[in-house]
Amino acid sequence: MDRVWIVLWLGLFFAVSPLIVADDTLVAGRSVFDENRYIEYIPGDLPLIISAPHGGRLKPASIPDRKKGVLLADGATDLLAMEIVTAFQQQMGKTPHVIICHLKRLKLDCNREIEEAAQGSGEAELAWREFHGFIEQARATVIKNNGAGLYIDLHGHGHPELRLELGYLLSKKQLQGSDQEVNRLENRSSMRELSEGRKISFAELLRGDLSFGALMQKRGFPSVPSPKFPHAGEAKYFNGGYNTRRYGSRDGGVISGFQLECPGKSVRNSKKNRQAFAKAFVAAVMEYMKSHQVLGQEE
Ligand SMILES: [Zn+2]
Structure with a gap:
């Protein structure tokens, strides 16, 4: 009986390990896909991981339509991710x-969790596992090569305010607090690890002069939170979902992250806008990673 268990555990280990070990055969910039070509992974050579879960366009008849939850796509976030690359x-x-x-x-x-994500379709569940397997693989590569990293989950919102909404797992109400109050919420945030032990306070990291919101705002993309918009006020605001909880550092780990929600009109809805956004995003994220020691100083 004991031997059976050992064999089972070993089998499980080898079945799971390819998903969580850095894959040195991948080439930066060269896409790989799952067998059905539902999920695309562009391996990188920077300690930055970007996922785009809601921009897909494929509607295979072999996967039934989902019945519950949010069904509306985040238009053109697939193209936006490619433009960023x-x-x-x-x-x-x-x-x-x-x-x-x-x-x-x-x-x-x-x-979403797999149940709500795939709603019983085996084919959809397989694609879900591939998507998250690729993120785990990217994380393993980033940790192996750099020791730390940044994760951004890319989305699109339809709110009337044409602002980037940065979700750090703090609610709209929590962000309405004073900086002192926000500082006490560090360990509830997907930025916990990046914030701990730093010279600047947690509130400054979220909405000070070197926050991601500030760096995009100064490049022409209004952002919340940021020095100009420290919280969303009464407006609608997304504060981060499943991926941000799973891949940020709230529950541990050396990769911090946030959800980035982009408006349609000023960012996603034309090639010209996507290009302008991508250009600003690259400059902002590089400045951000340097300022907060995600990149080595020599980079
Ligand atoms: Zn979304």
Whole structure:
């Protein structure tokens, strides 16, 4: 009986390990796909991981439509992610790790637990596992090569305020607190690890002069939180979902992250806007990673 258990555990280990071990055969910038080509992984050579769970367009008849939850796609966030890859390669000669779900959200939601995500479809469940397996692989590579990293879950919102909404797992109400109050919430945030032990306070990291919101705002993309918009006020605001909880550092680990929600009109809805956004994003994220020691000083 004992031997049976050992064999079972070993089998399980070898079945799971390829998903969580850095894969040195991958080439930065060269896409790999799952067998059905539902999920695309562009391996990178920067300590930055970007996932785009809601921009997919494929509607295979073999996967039934989802019935419950949010079914509306985040239009053109697949193209936005690709534009970001191109901008990084042009401006930096480097590539972030990018994971894109090409299935329409009506078929699969890669920013939910598997039950709500796939709603019983085995084919959709398989794609969900591939999506998250690729993110785990990217994380293992980043940790192996750099020791720390940044994760961004890329989305699109339809709110009337044309602002980037940065979700750090703090609610709209929590962000309405004073800086002192916000500082006490560090360990509830997906930025916990990046914030701990730093010279600047947690509130400054979220909405001070070197916050991601500030760095995008100064490049022409209004952002919340930021020095100008320290919280969303009464407006609608997304504060981060399943992926941000799972891949940020709230529950531990050396990779911090946030959810980035982009408006349609000023960011996603034309190639020109996507290019302008991607250019600003590359400059902002590089400045951010340098300022907060995600990148080595020599970079
Ligand atoms: Zn979304």
